Amino acid sequence: MKTVLSITGSDGTGGSGVQADIRAITLLGAQAVTAITSITVQSTLGIQSFFDLPANVVSGQIEAIFNDMDPQIVKIGMLRRIDVVESVAEVLKKYHPKHVILDTVAHSSSGDKLMTPEVMATIKKRLLPLCTLVITRPDDNIFSLSDYASVKRLTIDGRQGHGHGNLLSSAIAVMLSRGENMQTAIDDAKRYLGQLIPEHIEQTGRAASLYNNFLDSLERFFMLYKDVSFYAEQLNVSSRYLAQVTKRFAEKTPKTLIDERIANEIERQMRTSDKTVQEIAIALGFSSQAQLSRFFRKMRNQSPSQFRKTLNT
Numbered sequence: 001m002k003t004v005l006s007i008t009g010s011d012g013t014g015g016s017g018v019q020a021d022i023r024a025i026t027l028l029g030a031q032a033v034t035a036i037t038s039i040t041v042q043s044t045l046g047i048q049s050f051f052d053l054p055a056n057v058v059s060g061q062i063e064a065i066f067n068d069m070d071p072q073i074v075k076i077g078m079l080r081r082i083d084v085v086e087s088v089a090e091v092l093k094k095y096h097p098k099h100v101i102l103d104t105v106a107h108s109s110s111g112d113k114l115m116t117p118e119v120m121a122t123i124k125k126r127l128l129p130l131c132t133l134v135i136t137r138p139d140d141n142i143f144s145l146s147d148y149a150s151v152k153r154l155t156i157d158g159r160q161g162h163g164h165g166n167l168l169s170s171a172i173a174v175m176l177s178r179g180e181n182m183q184t185a186i187d188d189a190k191r192y193l194g195q196l197i198p199e200h201i202e203q204t205g206r207a208a209s210l211y212n213n214f215l216d217s218l219e220r221f222f223m224l225y226k227d228v229s230f231y232a233e234q235l236n237v238s239s240r241y242l243a244q245v246t247k248r249f250a251e252k253t254p255k256t257l258i259d260e261r262i263a264n265e266i267e268r269q270m271r272t273s274d275k276t277v278q279e280i281a282i283a284l285g286f287s288s289q290a291q292l293s294r295f296f297r298k299m300r301n302q303s304p305s306q307f308r309k310t311l312n313t
Helices: 017-027 055-069 082-095 117-130 164-177 182-195 207-221 228-235 239-250 254-272 277-283 289-300 304-311
Strands: 003-010 031-043 046-052 073-076 099-102 133-136 152-155
Touching: 003 017, 003 055, 003 164, 017 031, 017 164, 031 055, 046 239, 055 082, 073 164, 082 117, 099 117, 099 164, 133 164, 164 182, 207 228, 207 239, 207 254, 228 239, 228 254, 239 254, 254 277, 254 289, 254 304, 277 289, 277 304, 289 304
Parallel strands: 003 031, 003 073, 073 099, 099 133, 133 152
Antiparallel strands: 031 046
16 A cells, blocks of 8 residues: 655544545545644634644654655645744655645634744745645635746635545545656546545534524523523533534624523513513513613613613604
8 A cells, every 4th residue: 555644733523634634545545644733622613722733743753654654645734833844844855755745724614723924934935845736725825826936736716615625635645646647646636526425525513403402592591591601501512612603603602692682582571561670670580670771781772761762752
């Protein structure tokens, strides 16, 4: 079996990163070996945090693989530190594999910032001269046209979903390991991706159903519970993940949605009943009429009494 080395970050969802590389390379009949550059805390909704490995740990992984298995095809993904970029470049210059594919992106498909301009500049200076193929996206603008004197450039549509470029570059790497020339490898890799059913490409979580479940719970319990943690516990997810879900589907935080539902109920009761503001406050779990009034003014920029006056005009 031919060996392909992936130098990239970890993606716990399996949709991209080293996990996706291993899966794609193995399915296409090559042996996947890896060097991890960064560990991410993420879901299908995006990256929550990073832990970037030290440069000596990254270069140590790469050197160990070259010494033992001598991979001639290398693909590079997530790089987030200047010293890591420099150490990767030094190891590649030392072992000079036949092909180096660079698929480094500035932003993830969900908009997370993956690297600084300083890291991009270091990649251009130190890694670009060692590459035989660079995969770019129009909106990243990592490399200008003047950077590609002797490097083949493949521009892909950045809107094709999480992990698409990752999968394409892995497939190209395997085709190159079979001895294909660059253009044939690209064509065959694209053909392979075109044959995959969407379920093999797109990573989907349960965000949509969770959002609907949150709205159902909110409708049932908003008169009793105002804390985001209660609804997160009801759904058996973290408050942080629930916030990612509501941001994806409503562009609002869970707290905002809770407060809006309560404000709507205050309005409804003032429109359709003769209850006093104090009675409404008690019914909705406020500690006092004053607390409800402060809340309503914050949400509607007017007091409950002012709102009721507008109903009569």
